[in-house]
Amino acid sequence: MRLVMVGAGYVGLVSGVCFADFGHDVVCVDKDPAKIARLKNGEVPIFEPGLDTMLEANMRAGRLSFTTDLTEAARDADAIFIAVGTPTRRGDGHADLTYVYEATREIAVLAAENAVIVTKSTVPVGTGDEVERILREIRPGANISVVSNPEFLREGAAIEDFKRPDRIVIGTDSDHARYVMTEIYRPLYINQGPLLFVSRRTSELIKYAANAFLAMKITFINEMADLCEKLDADVQDVARGIGLDNRIGAKFLHAGPGYGGSCFPKDTLALVKTAQDANSPTRLIETVVEVNSRRKKRMAEKIIAACGGSVAGKRIAVLGLAFKPNTDDMRDAPSLDIIPALQAAGAEVIAYDPESMEQARQVLNVGFAEGPYDCIEGADALVIITEWNAFRALDLKRVKASLKSPVVVDLRNIYRPQEMKALGFTYHGIGRGA
Numbered sequence: 001m002r003l004v005m006v007g008a009g010y011v012g013l014v015s016g017v018c019f020a021d022f023g024h025d026v027v028c029v030d031k032d033p034a035k036i037a038r039l040k041n042g043e044v045p046i047f048e049p050g051l052d053t054m055l056e057a058n059m060r061a062g063r064l065s066f067t068t069d070l071t072e073a074a075r076d077a078d079a080i081f082i083a084v085g086t087p088t089r090r091g092d093g094h095a096d097l098t099y100v101y102e103a104t105r106e107i108a109v110l111a112a113e114n115a116v117i118v119t120k121s122t123v124p125v126g127t128g129d130e131v132e133r134i135l136r137e138i139r140p141g142a143n144i145s146v147v148s149n150p151e152f153l154r155e156g157a158a159i160e161d162f163k164r165p166d167r168i169v170i171g172t173d174s175d176h177a178r179y180v181m182t183e184i185y186r187p188l189y190i191n192q193g194p195l196l197f198v199s200r201r202t203s204e205l206i207k208y209a210a211n212a213f214l215a216m217k218i219t220f221i222n223e224m225a226d227l228c229e230k231l232d233a234d235v236q237d238v239a240r241g242i243g244l245d246n247r248i249g250a251k252f253l254h255a256g257p258g259y260g261g262s263c264f265p266k267d268t269l270a271l272v273k274t275a276q277d278a279n280s281p282t283r284l285i286e287t288v289v290e291v292n293s294r295r296k297k298r299m300a301e302k303i304i305a306a307c308g309g310s311v312a313g314k315r316i317a318v319l320g321l322a323f324k325p326n327t328d329d330m331r332d333a334p335s336l337d338i339i340p341a342l343q344a345a346g347a348e349v350i351a352y353d354p355e356s357m358e359q360a361r362q363v364l365n366v367g368f369a370e371g372p373y374d375c376i377e378g379a380d381a382l383v384i385i386t387e388w389n390a391f392r393a394l395d396l397k398r399v400k401a402s403l404k405s406p407v408v409v410d411l412r413n414i415y416r417p418q419e420m421k422a423l424g425f426t427y428h429g430i431g432r433g434a
């Protein structure tokens with residue numbers, strides 16, 4: 001199959017590289033000439049484990065190329081994927097679809113007579129209808145079909161998620177599109193997860209519903225964690241105890257500082273808006289959004305309390321800035337709420353993250369350390385915001401010796417309370433009893 005991926009962001013790039021790895025011919029198109037120049041050189045502009053090797057191998061095999069010019073690429077493509085950004089629109093919280101419709105208009109002029117246009121970007125219910133309307137307006141005679149095919153990959157585990165998905169959701173009522181999509185995903189469904197064919201609007205909603213449900217699961221366990229702190233119970237054990245029930249499931253029950261990232265905050269908000277507009281408000285998700293954003297701010301208060309009620313003039317070492325490990329992504333990271341709040345309370349913050357410091361420099365005004373031990377040296381407290389494996393493996397005796405006072409606030413529960421106590425730390429986890 002000849003495929004075109006419009007938008008070489010996270011989803012577009014990972015999908016494009018993986019489709020090429022399935023054996024398809026893939027052209028990735030992006031408007032940003034600097035990004036395309038880097039990609040042509042085999043440089044991956046995002047941090048995603050394994051992506052660089054796969055990209056290089058498929059470029060070498062002649063199945064994967066990059067361009068800023070859609071014209072050549074689109075002409076004889078069997079399917080054209082729209083994987084451009086859908087950020088939160090300023091002012092009202094809706095998804096901003098400017099880039100999606102811009103791409104649609106360009107594709108409409110260039111696509112082959114029976115091409116399949118696929119929206120992979122996360123788009124509100126009804127976007128496929130509008131994409132189709134635009135296409136028909138510009139190309140009234142063509143037999144082009146519009147399919148919704150949301151992507152469920154996680155940053156940091158993107159290749160694994162793409163290649164071993166739990167399911168592939170395809171929203172269409174066209175037989176031709178169904179055939180093309182089945183061919184595209186054939187390498188996957190022979191071995192793995194089911195292809196789920198649904199209506200286009202249903203497919204669009206599935207993506208939002210999945211993200212909202214996961215965000216709700218995290219928010220639920222976070223509230224249980226708060227309760228555990230009051231009731232002297234342990235949230236890790238509560239999570240295990242409920243997660244072993246198959247109806248609940250063990251995943252996404254890790255209590256922490258609140259969810260962040262490029263999807264959950266944006267998509268929960270967009271779903272809330274869509275539901276309000278449809279006069280069918282999703283009260284649960286409205287609450288999730290509110291509880292989560294309050295939680296991120298509250299984490300600074302937790303740290304201040306752990307420091308005896310004031311951080312004025314104190315040096316706070318922060319390990320982990322990205323919204324989660326194995327990514328350099330800072331979008332909606334809890335660190336962006338926590339660090340400025342600590343600074344506003346008079347703290348000097350020194351931070352270290354294995355991958356995201358370059359990104360962090362653009363959004364945070366803090367001192368950056370060269371490594372975790374430099375960061376900790378002479379600090380009045382250590383705060384873990386992101387659970388990188390490197391931080392689990394720290395020499396805790398050395399950490400203790402480096403800190404001016406042995407206060408550890410572990411917002412990801414990467415250490416064991418008993419062990420930390422035995423080492424002489426004053427340890428504060430999330431939801432771990434008194």
Ligand code: UDX
Nearest residue numbers: 151152153154155252253254256259260261263323324
């Ligand atoms: C998410 C969805 O998982 C993915 O299916 C969708 O396509 C895009 O959004 P991603 O944002 O990459 O993926 O990361 P994810 O691993 O889901 O984590 C999101 C946030 O939730 C992070 O801030 C993470 O720290 C937090 N989280 C996750 C928890 O606090 N506890 C958990 O148990 C799981």
